[in-house]
Amino acid sequence: MTKKNEPISSPAPDSGEQITLRSPAELADALPYMVGFHPTDSLVMIAVHGEAGRFGGRLRLGIPTAPDEWEDTARDVAECLVRGSERRGAKPDGIVLFLCQDPEPGESAQRVMTRLRPLAQRIRLACGxxxxxxxxxxxxxxxxxxxYVCPDSRCCPPEGNPLAAPGTSVMAAAATYAGLHVRGTLRGLQRRLEPLRGPAAEEQLAALDRAAAALVPRILEGTSRQEVGAETLALAGTLLRRMAGAPPAAGGTPADEWDDALLGHDEAAAVILGLQDREVRDIAAEWMEGEEAPPALRLWRALARRCVGAYREHSAAPLTLAGWVSWSTGDEPTARIALTLALDVDPEYRFAQLLHRACNEGIDPEGLRECLRAERRRREPRRKRGALTRPPGRRKRTPRPAGRHTAGSEK
Structure with a gap:
């Protein structure tokens, strides 16, 4: 750091206590707790405020693979973090930068450090x-x-220093005390939202083709958007109740594989196509809290994995819904990952754009939750009913029409 062992303070996770980090080693060990996961292949910047060095806004970006992009990237991330901090109330007094990347086959970690040094220097100049x-x-x-800052080889030798053993730092102790855990690696969290592969993907692609081929003639023959929307929501409600009522994964089966087994290919295809309608998607977004949220998140993740082949862009809807439920239930790191993936497949997807910006700027999701609650009350003024509000196991009722349906890309 600029001064040896100059302290930087961070709030303990979800507590009012302060943790003082006094060395590069403690900063490196604290990083997963500050962002919520191990940020593999990532550029991470954290704003620092005041004489006590309080941590503020955070920014994470995948490291660009082409060095000729580094100049523009450095300017963009510096501008984004500094201006974003100013909008939230105060310009940073400093920034802490992390470049996290594991070696390629045949490459050493020291070589990674050397290769990324020009990127670190560009970011330092852009912030300056x-x-x-x-x-x-x-x-x-x-x-x-x-x-990249400390010139003293006695504390920062050319071969680097080993990270602390997991769970041994003051930040780890504070996180454990608060009941928080690092959610795994960035790559692992992304993998939960990626398309299926192999024979299952081929079967799902065939089901999507069948569903699309059946939908177009229905609309041409006069089936209304309201009818298709109502069918989508009723089927989605059935799948959600199935998720909620299923026993936990057993026999060492991964949770995502267990959820995938709960969905039929044709069922998943019908809901994926139906969610392309903006109004249907917005009604589905009401599954955002309480007992509805956990099975809804599982359902949206499973549907995102079913968007294979030419239907990959269709995953913007379930990915955005997964991001929204994660954010609504307090899991901001996972929300950012899902929303980033949604924008990767469809950069113009407006709902994902708005949620991603709001989440990154630290806006309280309660405002949007209340809007969705109010819309639900308006649609159902006298009693809660329909597929979206029934607890698992209740008798099925016919939901109200969801509004206009479009098979296009209304967002």
Missing amino acids: ALDVPVMEALCISDGRYWS
């Missing part, structure tokens, strides 16, 4: 141009860390 110094810049690779 905005009058915000980079107080520390760390490279983390293959269980070791290096400082």
Whole structure:
């Protein structure tokens, strides 16, 4: 850091207590707790405020593979973090930078550090141009860390320093006390939302083709959007109740595989196509809290995995819904990952754009939750009813029409 063992304070996860991090080693160990997961292949920047060095806004971006993109990337991330902090109330007094990337086959971790040094330097210059110094810049690779700022080889040797053993730091102790856990690696969290592969993907693709082929003639023959929307919501409600009522995964079966087995290919295809309607998607977004939220999140993740082949862009809807439920229930790191993936498949998907911006700017999701509650009350003024509000096991009722349906890309 700019001064040896200059302290930086961070709030303990979900508590009012402060944790003081006094060295690059403690900063490197604290990173997964600050972002909620191990940020593999990531550029992470954290704003620092005040004399006590309080952590503020955070930014994560995949490291661009092409070095000729680094100049523009450096300017963009510096501008984004500094201006975003100003909009939230205060310009940062400093920034802590992390570059996290594991070696390619045949590459050493030290080589990764050397290869990424020009990117770190560009970011330091971009932040300096905005009058915000980079107080520390760390490279983390293959269980070791290096400082791009500290020139003292006695504490920051060329071969790097090993990261602390997991769970042994003051930040780890605070997180354990608060009941929080690192959610795994970024790659692992992304994998839960990626399309199926192999024979299951081929079967799902065939089901999507069948559903699309059946839907177009129905609309041409006069089937209304309201009818298709109501069918989509009724089927989605059935699948949600199935998720909620299923026993836990047994015999070592991964949870996602267990959820995948609960959905038929044709069922999944019908709901995926139906969710392309904006109004249907917005009604489905009302499954956002309480007992509805956990099975809804499982359902949206499973449907995102079913968007295979030419239907990959259709995953923007279930990915956005997964991001929304995650954010609504307090899991901001997972929400950002899902929303980023939604924008990767459809950069113009408006709902994902709005949620991603709101989540990154620290806006309280309660405002949107209340809007959705009010819309639900308006649609059902006298009593809760329909597939979206019934607890698992209740007798099925016919839901009200969901509004206009479109098979296009209304967002």
